[in-house]
Amino acid sequence: MIITEKKDHKQLLENIKEYKSFFLIGCSECASLCGTGGEPELKEMKELLESEGKKVTGTFVAKTGCQVLGTKVELKKNFKDEVNDSECILVMSCGAGTQSAVDLYKNKPVYPTNDSLFLGNMTRLQMFDERCSLCGECILDKTGGICPVTTCPKGLLNGPCGGTNEGKCEVSSDIECAWTRIYNRLKEINRLDDMKKMTEPKNWAAHKRPMNLNVREKASAKKD
Ligand code: SF4
Numbered sequence: 001m002i003i004t005e006k007k008d009h010k011q012l013l014e015n016i017k018e019y020k021s022f023f024l025i026g027c028s029e030c031a032s033l034c035g036t037g038g039e040p041e042l043k044e045m046k047e048l049l050e051s052e053g054k055k056v057t058g059t060f061v062a063k064t065g066c067q068v069l070g071t072k073v074e075l076k077k078n079f080k081d082e083v084n085d086s087e088c089i090l091v092m093s094c095g096a097g098t099q100s101a102v103d104l105y106k107n108k109p110v111y112p113t114n115d116s117l118f119l120g121n122m123t124r125l126q127m128f129d130e131r132c133s134l135c136g137e138c139i140l141d142k143t144g145g146i147c148p149v150t151t152c153p154k155g156l157l158n159g160p161c162g163g164t165n166e167g168k169c170e171v172s173s174d175i176e177c178a179w180t181r182i183y184n185r186l187k188e189i190n191r192l193d194d195m196k197k198m199t200e201p202k203n204w205a206a207h208k209r210p211m212n213l214n215v216r217e218k219a220s221a222k223k224d
């Protein structure tokens with residue numbers, strides 16, 4: 001899931017100071033789980049804007065904010081007037097959700113209320129860890145399923161480095177050494193020999209931005 005954090009309210013209010021009326025869009029998925037874009041946060045934002053003398057014409061929590069088509073259908077069907085009556089749209093999801101709204105409302109200013117931080121695993125309620133940085137060429141098959149690209153601060157493909165110390169990383173004693181974890185994991189699953197295999201330098205071209213994928217097109221190309 002995409003982990004988001006609320007922007008500082010002072011900064012947000014400064015960004016939108018010239019507008020008087022707003023339509024608020026949240027997201028029922030990641031942003032709700034992060035506490036940045038579900039019903040309670042939309043209510044809180046509405047109260048904040050109203051306390052600043054602004055008008056909120058409507059609020060809507062999209063099922064999946066980054067799904068452009070689904071969000072468009074939901075908004076056009078149920079909130080056409082409320083959106084039309086607003087001068088500005090505030091999106092309380094991730095940057096992808098904000099850009100869905102930009103796609104849908106070409107002639108209206110759209111502002112994000114959140115910062116998008118990383119792709120995260122939720123380990124406990126509203127506690128998130130970054131475990132994959134979407135590098136485009138996964139090496140988990142070589143590392144016992146633990147990602148050094150993301151969880152080793154140096155992103156070492158072969159490790160550990162000389163700084164590992166009693167299972168901790170030299171960069172910070174708060175961080176477990178990813179390569180010690182990989183070693184322990186491989187030992188646990190009787191694959192310690194994998195530690196001796198060198199991983200070749202990464203093909204970073206596999207991660208050139210902006211990425212896109214058309215699953216149906218790719219599948220039919222494979223059949224041909
Ligand atoms: S190697 Fe790490 S960053 Fe790359 S895809 Fe696999 S889990 Fe994600």
Ligand code: SF4
Pocket residue numbers: 151152153154155156159160161162163164165168169170171176177178179180
């Ligand atoms: S100590 Fe471990 S986690 Fe830290 S940089 Fe070296 S190999 Fe990576």
